[in-house]
Amino acid sequence: MINLVIIPLGLLAGWLVNYLSDVLPATRRFSQPICPQCGAVTPLADFLILRPCRSCGRTPSWRTYITQAVLFLGTTYIWLVPPKSLNFWLAYILLIYLGVVFVIDFEHRVILHGVSLTGTALGLVIGASIHGLSVALIGGAAGFGIMLLAYFLGEWFVRARKIDDVALGFGDVNLSGVIGLMLGWPLILFGLLVAILLGGLFSAAYVGLMLARKKYQAFSAIPYAPFLILSVIYVFYF
Ligand SMILES: [Zn+2]
Known part of the structure; x- marks a missing residue:
């Protein structure tokens, strides 16, 4: 139809x-x-x-x-x-939101604070309508907390090896919290796992390609945001 x-x-x-x-x-x-x-x-x-x-x-x-x-x-x-868990309008707004995060992150390697705040409101509405408020909030805290830990580990790793780079941007931490609100607990663990696996595979392929072309310099950051977005799309729409 x-x-x-x-x-x-x-x-x-x-x-x-x-x-x-x-x-x-x-x-x-x-x-x-x-x-x-x-x-x-x-x-x-x-x-x-x-x-x-x-x-x-x-x-x-x-x-x-x-x-x-x-x-x-x-x-x-x-x-x-139509997605099983979302009505058309929420799914439509989520699609536009994810599109904006993806394009801005792709072009500027940044997730703007205003975009993260809007995502928090949208994540609360989506998460609470699917799983109830408490499951959404625990999911959000888990998504934010796990990525925050990864962020500090990354900082420590970068400093320990005196590499002039950032392992993980703080925007990724915020986005992970937003996605945690949407997916709820414990589905956020699955979402993060998918994102980390995809990010790892992509990075391995990228490093392999750069090594083959003898261009690989040093450790470079894995872009997690696109893979976080892909894992939300996978969970909600497929
Ligand atoms: Zn012009």
Whole structure:
């Protein structure tokens, strides 16, 4: 059963993720989108139809198109195959939220505090509606606490070996707490395990590739946020 409502909803999800990923890292508020090349303000209508910049002619980046396509397909998917534990609207908002976290983390390697706070509110609503408030809160505390421990271990490791890098960003700790609220206790343990395994596999493949090309320098940070997001998507949508 496909409904025409899904087309505007799918487009809206992609626009929102692109818009928030453009403006939040730059201004930390819901400002007007500007052209990253010349700084001219992009009118809303131009932004919606992905029109090239009127003053310098810059076309929207490949990320804009990929985000639009992925969010459209994701929205269609949750409409056709509704998640067992979430109603459509919560699943839809969660999809947009995860999209924003993923794109900003991918492009800037940062999870903004405002985004983490919004996630805490969303995580509480989702977690409490599925498992009840106490299970959600214990899950959130476990997700935050386990990643905080990993964060301090990482700091200690980096300092002990005098490497100029961070093992784990604090944004990952916050995100893990948000995801703990959503998954609840003890499912957060499974979520973290999936994220750590995927992160480890990815890093091993990356190190192998860099060694093969004789480019591997030293210890570099494992990006956990994308894998935390993948594990939430796996638990909720599949
Ligand atoms: Zn421009």
